[in-house]
Amino acid sequence: MRTTTPRCCLMLTAAGSLIAAAASLTPAGAQDACGAAPEVPTHHHLPANAETVHWGYFSQQRAPQLFVHSGDLVTLETLTHHANDDAERMVEGDPGAESVFAWSADAKGVDRRGAGPLDASIHGRGAGEGFGVHILTGPIHVCGAAPGDVLEVEILDLAPRPSGNPEYAGKTFGSNAAAWWGYHYNDLIEEPKPREVITIYEIDASGARDWARAVYNYRWVPQTDPYGVVHEIIDYPGVPVDHSTITRNHPILSGVRVPIRPHFGTMGVVPREADVVDSIPPAYFGGNIDNWRIGTGGTMYYPVAVAGGLLSAGDPHAAQGDSELAGTAIETSLTGLVRLVLHKEGSLAGTPLEGLDFPLLETEREWVVHGFSYANYLADLGETAQSDIYGNSSVDGAMRDAFRKMRRFLMTAYGLSEDEAVSLMSVAVDFGITQVVDGNWGVHGVLEKRIFTAE
């Protein structure tokens, strides 16, 4: 059955062809590109276009698009991979998006989409097979970063990317796909079953209005891509939707204002376990965590797994609920301003980051640990991890992992005994369901900082 098609069928073997696909600057040249750290931090700008993004995977072999020193600022453009659900609103007139989504009968702006084979020999969906779907800007090589270090990413701002189409000046749009990988898909009550539905939302591009509204929705119908492949379901990212084939329903969700919570759905460093990794399942290296708290004012800490760390970000969201139930958020292009700070392994002892082996979020008021069905599915599930993870999704597993991580954090960061940590967790820590749609499902534990006084 189509709905049980595995998202990814890769073994943990190298996909050498990626090297050819990447730009000419390879990690071997990293030291030269770093040079000495300047006295004043540099503010970089990394745009999103067909050259600076990679689509659907993390890879050690993808050449860095930027070299930064600890303390540098980066204005980081990110694009939603759902922009072609309504290209008129989310692609047209935006040169960066147009370059990424370009797709004619002869060529694509970005060919590989996913960690699958470039020749689409498994399902024939397209290069990369859509085993991984997120447009990721980067990676960013952090000079001096080495395995064992921790990379801090402070999110100073996240702004909606205005529509490039003059007809929609001052507006930003996003797409919510209730898709075949959604939690609801095999559990529908209305006919026809199953079905995939795209809902287009509108956001105020100035950021002044703190809510989104639905504009219209439509049911997915088979789409033929420019290469002639028919996509019966949403099985390959960036397929242009021919709006002459679909029926727009409106008004919908009348009077509904969705509070916006802009965040990066996906941000992380490159894992060490495989050369090319599907962007969908999150794990110790971060990635597609899909926690709406990873927004402005939030600071992420990632354990560095490869030289340079190689940070990428994308999958920008205007709003998402805990669980991301239907499979996606309001998928909306955003531009972030982030500060990157490298914490060398030798400096971590006695700090909350000591021995950190998972992605940790700090906000003004909270610490948030991230648990997953498998803490490191790439190692835990062996050579077939990237396909097997989709059959082993479990909130129960993620809760177990989140419990262990919160206990460890309380004992490390605040010096509690296990008995103190367990009691405090029971009376004061909230565990929530991050997502149930990314293969490696997530549970987060939220600890309020105000609990700890200087007393």
Next chain:
Amino acid sequence: MRTTTPRCCLMLTAAGSLIAAAASLTPAGAQDACGAAPEVPTHHHLPANAETVHWGYFSQQRAPQLFVHSGDLVTLETLTHHANDDAERMVEGDPGAESVFAWSADAKGVDRRGAGPLDASIHGRGAGEGFGVHILTGPIHVCGAAPGDVLEVEILDLAPRPSGNPEYAGKTFGSNAAAWWGYHYNDLIEEPKPREVITIYEIDASGARDWARAVYNYRWVPQTDPYGVVHEIIDYPGVPVDHSTITRNHPILSGVRVPIRPHFGTMGVVPREADVVDSIPPAYFGGNIDNWRIGTGGTMYYPVAVAGGLLSAGDPHAAQGDSELAGTAIETSLTGLVRLVLHKEGSLAGTPLEGLDFPLLETEREWVVHGFSYANYLADLGETAQSDIYGNSSVDGAMRDAFRKMRRFLMTAYGLSEDEAVSLMSVAVDFGITQVVDGNWGVHGVLEKRIFTAE
């Protein structure tokens, strides 16, 4: 192994002896006790003492302790079943608590504790076997309530019950037990393993201070109850802890202030499926939901399952985190002020309560649906449900149930199509883990009311 002892081994057969244990007023006399509704709502006071509480079970055969009409107010005293963890602070000098916890070599203030056999013929722990642990005040018969109706319980106030011991004037205490039914118990990292730990917390009895602090903790050691039964673990509620046998550790959790969130851990109506029901697993009738949001300002809606509804409340908590990880909250006696409003079945059409078949919470800002591993485990698991539920606990099941309930609520209360409901859930509803310690584990879905405008 002791830690895998099932909590409850009852079949869904009547325990006729309960009738004898109950007061003389049986449900058959309910109509007479109701009379005509007065023009002005009555304010009742239901104290907590050995007569007004039942311990560890819900039962259709337990005689009502109070008859009220729709709209009446009730000041409702509730006692924590953990008070004997430190009787000096939580029982002594409090006549109500003393009458409930009274236990000499010859008699107990409240004999039955749990839904098990009165002769303790299964494990020998004591009457009721501790298959259910909560001290519940009630039940309250709501005049005119019938199956199909919905009972609304508005919590107007929840105040700490001051220590009755003059030595602790102005203070209230609570106990947190990290016990064998806790989520952590078989997953400990420090020695000795396993172990149970009681932490005593102190709260300001005036309610002015919004945090609790830990006073000391101790490891559970075998306790011999006044009948001579040795309790190697915390396997029977209300066993008096002999403080000459334990070692108090302090200071603990120095500088930690636990934000208080007073709430009823357990409140609900009597289910229809069995005569005597273990108080631990929550389900459609409410019961031991253990959601800290069920506090002052909150309104619960319960589907009435038996004549009169028969509402009881107890298991009061000063604070709890989502998950109630170690098995308990800060278990603290509280006195509530509640208003009971009956919504007859015929009045529900077109309201958010239409067809309600689960416990629903409304607060000023939110609607909260409650999902469980099994929506109605008593029916879903058949005759051995009350023991089998403990082997079928699952957050995954509870998430599935919570999703279905939130979808249903959005479609019923706000008239959304399924497509609208699914999209809105994905972008705006937060799902959290209520508890992983009550057999029938819980997931709640939180919907913000501000999403819906008058537009």
